[in-house]
Amino acid sequence: MNYDLSEDQVAFQEAARKFAQSAMTPHAARWDAEHQFPTELFVEAGSMGFMSLYTPTEAGGSGLNRLDSTLVIEELAAGCTSTAAFISIHNMALNMLARYGTDKVKSHWCEPLATGHKLASYCLTEPGAGSDAASLTTRAIRDGDDYLVSGSKCFISGAGATDLLITMVRTGEPGPKGISCIAIPADAEGVRFGKQEEKLGWNSQPTCTISFDSVRVPASHLLAEEGLGFKLAMEGLDGGRINIAACSVGAARACMELSLQYVKDRRQFGRAIADFQNTQFKLADMATQLVASRQMIRLAAARLDGDAPDRTSYCAMAKRFATDACFSVCDDAIQLHGGYGYTREYPIERFFRDARVHRILEGTNEVMRLVIARRLLAEQAAQLLD
Numbered sequence: 001m002n003y004d005l006s007e008d009q010v011a012f013q014e015a016a017r018k019f020a021q022s023a024m025t026p027h028a029a030r031w032d033a034e035h036q037f038p039t040e041l042f043v044e045a046g047s048m049g050f051m052s053l054y055t056p057t058e059a060g061g062s063g064l065n066r067l068d069s070t071l072v073i074e075e076l077a078a079g080c081t082s083t084a085a086f087i088s089i090h091n092m093a094l095n096m097l098a099r100y101g102t103d104k105v106k107s108h109w110c111e112p113l114a115t116g117h118k119l120a121s122y123c124l125t126e127p128g129a130g131s132d133a134a135s136l137t138t139r140a141i142r143d144g145d146d147y148l149v150s151g152s153k154c155f156i157s158g159a160g161a162t163d164l165l166i167t168m169v170r171t172g173e174p175g176p177k178g179i180s181c182i183a184i185p186a187d188a189e190g191v192r193f194g195k196q197e198e199k200l201g202w203n204s205q206p207t208c209t210i211s212f213d214s215v216r217v218p219a220s221h222l223l224a225e226e227g228l229g230f231k232l233a234m235e236g237l238d239g240g241r242i243n244i245a246a247c248s249v250g251a252a253r254a255c256m257e258l259s260l261q262y263v264k265d266r267r268q269f270g271r272a273i274a275d276f277q278n279t280q281f282k283l284a285d286m287a288t289q290l291v292a293s294r295q296m297i298r299l300a301a302a303r304l305d306g307d308a309p310d311r312t313s314y315c316a317m318a319k320r321f322a323t324d325a326c327f328s329v330c331d332d333a334i335q336l337h338g339g340y341g342y343t344r345e346y347p348i349e350r351f352f353r354d355a356r357v358h359r360i361l362e363g364t365n366e367v368m369r370l371v372i373a374r375r376l377l378a379e380q381a382a383q384l385l386d
């Protein structure tokens, strides 16, 4: 077993770090304060291959594996966590299209989505179907060569500013087997966007409700087959969860780096606060949490790359652990900065606000526990505990 990154992996990581430091870090506070969705950045990110990280090269993507993709996402998140998180959701939606879309739809959409000239949203959650996503009610009825889609979605990242909506809809019976996945152009007649949510963090990207009023979509926009939509949605989320977890590691790492500098500079009681054992122990615990999170993500990513039967549980464990642990690292960083950590003078409070939602979305951390426990109790514990 080799825990070192390869030369290629170090190169991806360094390219992403340079990009984040030059194109994201200097602007992140403004994007947050002005609630600005940095669309021009996505084109720059597209030219680096970051908008299509694990989309196959045949579909115009970068063709990285999941592990390599998490290296890039962590770096971007250390620059601007909220913007990196949107990039990760766009990557998830594009990859679903690239893997399961019809040739006609892929040839129209994949290239502009991969270059960041067009953007995609992932639309699963509804007002009455959050954690219980399989109870969704947005309906698609077949009408000749088209589907007519009616219903509503909520909390959709990027909605109102994205071009393609990868949408889970009901085409059949109640429950997961009656769900299908359709790529709906955001400018189709009958698509309406509600007001943007006012949020604690993730302010560099809009979050919005969508209503579909008899939206006519060609049947060629169906991904895979009718009835497979829930499977596709969950498969997308396996990767989405380690991406979001990597965003948390990026936020925590940025907070750690700022803290290491701050504790050396800040003096109280005639000495640097780094000299207090409490500070040293806190830093040691923060670093341990960060490294443990990163290793769990890489293990889950390797399981996903290897198509291991227990990959879903590993992705859930990594997401649960890393998003909780890294949020607590951001919180500890505020504590080490004292009152200044609570102000906008330092970016710590923004990382803290941005990382908070990672414990809620792409399946809450309680739902992650359900996913893990289900496998443990299904007599497949041995695989997970080995």
Ligand SMILES: Cc1cc2nc3c(=O)[nH]c(=O)nc-3n(C[C@H](O)[C@H](O)[C@H](O)COP(=O)(O)OP(=O)(O)OC[C@H]3O[C@@H](n4cnc5c(N)ncnc54)[C@H](O)[C@@H]3O)c2cc1C
Pocket (backbone or CB within 6 Å): 089, 121, 122, 123, 124, 125, 129, 130, 131, 132, 154, 155, 156, 157, 158, 199, 202, 207, 357, 360, 361, 362, 363, 364, 365, 366, 367, 370
């Ligand atoms: C900023 C933001 C962006 C988002 N972006 C997207 C997006 O792009 N696309 C998308 O489809 N969705 C998105 N979401 C939605 C997100 O995935 C949901 O908010 C999340 O899945 C939880 O659903 P809910 O909010 O309805 O909470 P609920 O499901 O109502 O849960 C409320 C509480 O009950 C707990 N709970 C629920 N069921 C159980 C159970 N069985 N056992 C134990 N505890 C339980 C939950 O863990 C939670 O603590 C986003 C949300 C936010 C806040």
